[in-house]
Amino acid sequence: MLGIDIGPVRLEDPVILAPLSGVTDMPFRRMVKKCGAGLVVSEMIASEAMVRESRKTMLMVKRAEGDGPMSVQLAGCEPHVMAEAARLNQDLGADIIDINMGCPVKKVVNGYAGSALMREEDKAQRIIEATVKAVSLPVTLKMRTGWDHDSRNAPKLARIAENAGIRMVTIHGRTRCQMYEGSADWAFVRQVKEAVKIPVIVNGDITTLEAAEQALEQSRADGVMVGRGTYGRPWFIEQVRQYLRSGTRLRDPSLTRQLAMLIEHVELMLEHYGTQTGIKIARKHIGWYSKGLPGSAEFRSEVNRSAEPAEVFAMVRRFYEPLVEKMAA
Numbered sequence: 001m002l003g004i005d006i007g008p009v010r011l012e013d014p015v016i017l018a019p020l021s022g023v024t025d026m027p028f029r030r031m032v033k034k035c036g037a038g039l040v041v042s043e044m045i046a047s048e049a050m051v052r053e054s055r056k057t058m059l060m061v062k063r064a065e066g067d068g069p070m071s072v073q074l075a076g077c078e079p080h081v082m083a084e085a086a087r088l089n090q091d092l093g094a095d096i097i098d099i100n101m102g103c104p105v106k107k108v109v110n111g112y113a114g115s116a117l118m119r120e121e122d123k124a125q126r127i128i129e130a131t132v133k134a135v136s137l138p139v140t141l142k143m144r145t146g147w148d149h150d151s152r153n154a155p156k157l158a159r160i161a162e163n164a165g166i167r168m169v170t171i172h173g174r175t176r177c178q179m180y181e182g183s184a185d186w187a188f189v190r191q192v193k194e195a196v197k198i199p200v201i202v203n204g205d206i207t208t209l210e211a212a213e214q215a216l217e218q219s220r221a222d223g224v225m226v227g228r229g230t231y232g233r234p235w236f237i238e239q240v241r242q243y244l245r246s247g248t249r250l251r252d253p254s255l256t257r258q259l260a261m262l263i264e265h266v267e268l269m270l271e272h273y274g275t276q277t278g279i280k281i282a283r284k285h286i287g288w289y290s291k292g293l294p295g296s297a298e299f300r301s302e303v304n305r306s307a308e309p310a311e312v313f314a315m316v317r318r319f320y321e322p323l324v325e326k327m328a329a
Contacts, residue, residue, distance in 0.1 A: 007138030014223025027268035036238030047076030047085035071096035079130035115176035189219035232288025
């Protein structure tokens with residue numbers, strides 16, 4: 001795997017954090033970036049909400065020190081609104097604008113955005129052209145292989161995107177109709193790679209080192225985008241990066257280090273969202289960090305019943321510290 005250029009943004013090891021709604025907020029991006037990710041992508045931002053500058057949306061694109069390079073992903077169905085949202089994010093300091101044409105969620109698709117645009121190539125082209133013209137930043141595109149198995153038009157759309165000025169394309173190896181069922185078809189992504197000269201990134205089901213290697217081999221892509229594999233494992237992207245670079249298998253951090261990272265992550269969420277919202281959002285991350293550890297199901301149930309940060313931190317320490325001592329014995 002060689003380095004790639006996305007306009008002025010150079011990625012020596014293109015292992016990228018995927019945009020994940022409700023997950024890749026500023027605290028999560030910061031944790032993953034500290035663990036070695038070359039590029040992190042925001043949650044999907046609705047372009048109309050961005051133009052309205054709603055408080056929730058502005059919080060979603062807020063950057064942390066050391067967050068860059070950062071890509072902001074926009075979704076929408078109106079070229080002029082997408083263009084204005086892209087300009088706003090350029091002013092806010094985004095390094096890259098990413099266009100979402102892959103989200104399969106019904107609420108997004110019913111609004112004729114996300115993967116619904118793969119069924120309307122002319123409209124997709126107008127959105128791409130308007131967004132590219134609106135900013136001096138590099139613009140990238142994320143999509144699926146197609147709407148369904150009979151209309152896997154990602155290679156054609158990738159060519160349209162390249163001609164319109166898109167600097168990189170990421171392909172999730174499923175159709176929209178598959179949602180998240182079945183397996184990602186990494187081999188199909190090779191057809192996209194062969195159709196364009198811009199960098200192509202493969203995405204979907206990359207949850208192990210072996211999967212990352214196989215995804216690259218089958219797709220011949222220029223890099224990988226990792227999503228669910230980072231849940232509770234912000235260090236996973238660095239493990240993938242090192243493995244693809246040199247074959248080195250980095251161990252998971254010690255349980256002591258994992259505890260420290262979890263506490264730091266929860267503190268960042270409380271600071272970012274405030275106590276009430278922050279502790280609610282933290283619960284799922286605490287569950288992901290502790291998954292697979294002895295007694296984790298009971299621990300998660302206990303955490304989910306508490307709304308007091310001090311109490312949650314005490315629960316976390318009571319759960320982890322005996323395990324740390326046991327491993328050190």
